[in-house]
Ligand SMILES: Nc1ncnc2c1ncn2[C@@H]1O[C@H](COP(=O)(O)OP(=O)(O)O)[C@@H](O)[C@H]1O
């Protein structure tokens with residue numbers, strides 16, 4: 001009965017007594033043997049148990065640093081709300097990407113699904129005169145269908161997600177060019193015919209901050225998916241499937257179904273991101289969002305989700321997107337050339353992956 | 365013993381993987397309240413046998429009966445729903461999930477009322493409570509924090525979680541595939557005690573093992589597997605370890621039981 005999770009020195013008996021007491025009182029006292037852990041190990045444990053801690057610290061540090069470097073224009077409600085607007089779409093796509101990456105997949109097609117869905121929404125409402133709400137729903141269905149195609153190829157044909165979505169990225173993007181005739185649907189046309197599609201662009205001012213409905217929807221989406229992951233059986237199964245697929249299978253989880261559901265949900269979220277994007281830029285353009293595939297992966301990685309599956313958090317992804325947004329904004333305000341913004345984001349990615357490796361290593 | 369109906373029984377199981385015949389007409393009987401050890405050389409087909417008995421593998425031919433009734437397991441879920449719990453050689457635990465999460469993986473409890481039915485909300489408090497109760501019943505309460513990730517546990521503790529899960533949910537049979545293979549002496553001892561505890565609660569246990577001393581210590585009967593089928597059934601009283609090894613390796617010929 002005196003086995004300890006740490007492999008270090010045998011703790012003194014007084015500590016064992018102390019444990020027995022806490023045991024009978026509380027039952028779930030965490031990390032009881034911390035007293036005998038050295039500092040690196042305690043830090044390691046902390047980050048291991050709190051995957052969002054590292055990105056949150058980076059975010060806070062970045063805000064503090066840029067408040068000093070970039071002058072007083074940085075730390076204003078208006079500027080920070082601007083950052084939030086700038087990361088809205090990447091945040092939403094990042095949520096979809098997190099789900100996929102958590103199952104040890106990767107989705108290179110999220111941006112293409114989003115653009116295709118936005119074109120479907122715009123064309124159906126503006127060119128075909130469908131009721132805007134119907135066009136919106138069919139746009140979401142388009143996203144779901146794209147996700148289902150990815151999911152089918154991954155679970156049934158058993159192709160690696162990277163290859164599948166590399167292929168479908170090109171396919172969805174071509175379909176998008178074909179269906180849109182490579183033409184932009186103008187903002188004025190959408191405004192007069194289908195204002196619902198631009199709804200997410202509405203905003204209100206609060207303490208000088210300009211908050212768009214789209215930003216709030218993105219945050220609500222983060223909350224919803226967080227709930228699903230942490231408080232429903234489906235969420236446990238997504239984690240378990242990404243963590244160790246064979247183990248999950250033997251524990252009785254239908255992992256193929258879980259994977260399929262993840263790809264479909266991700267597709268729907270991309271459809272939602274399409275709606276947010278129309279709100280943000282007003283028009284529907286087949287050429288926008290081409291970088292958003294990789295940007296969403298960046299947000300996920302900086303947000304502390306492991307590329308090796310089973311570990312990560314949606315809130316972390318939001319923080320990751322904000323970190324990127326803050327760095328870009330702060331560096332721009334500080335008058336730093338755009339190329340150094342990209343350089344910095346690259347560094348952030350490498351640091352984040354390095355931290356993830358360290359956290360994964362030597363789990364005990 | 366033999367007048368009793370076996371809890372779990374198999375006749376003439378056959379399973380081929382390409383050219384390899386993993387099961388070659390294997391028979392099997394497990395009686396109520398016993399610890400039955402299954403021993404055999406590497407590649408004898410032990411894992412395949414218990415996979416067939418737990419729904420993880422569908423045999424090409426042969427029949428399986430539970431309490432005398434013919435059953436055909438479609439998948440592990442199906443066998444589980446009939447009360448067969450298995451701890452696989454590759455532990456079926458999810459390292460990054462907590463202990464309670466792992467105990468209830470695949471059969472989570474939801475909150476009562478609208479929270480559970482509409483919002484599908486997990487009843488984490490109840491799962492934690494039951495997990496704590498289960499672990500303390502099996503004397504595993506040195507595992508303190510029921511939310512602790514399983515990967516932070518030692519090998520023996522992980523094995524303990526897996527055994528606790530099977531004991532908690534198994535109503536008919538608990539199957540353990542090589543539970544002590546990766547463990548040290550002390551941890552092995554604990555798992556052996558766990559096996560006795562589970563049996564003493566009335567659940568028959570199938571123990572697959574390589575380790576003769578362990579087998580002779582806890583088993584009531586010993587099923588010796590060789591070349592994909594049952595070579596003999598002995599008891600620790602009727603035969604010595606040397607006999608068992610002899611039968612296992614084919615050095616000693618026996619009439620098939
Ligand atoms: N999934 C599989 N695919 C191919 N061959 C397998 C598979 N599972 C087991 N085998 C083969 O079947 C034989 C019996 O294996 P197994 O049941 O694992 O034996 P044991 O557990 O007694 O070591 C071995 O030759 C093994 O290589």
Ligand SMILES: [Mg+2]
Nearest residue numbers: 410411412453
């Ligand atoms: Mg085996």
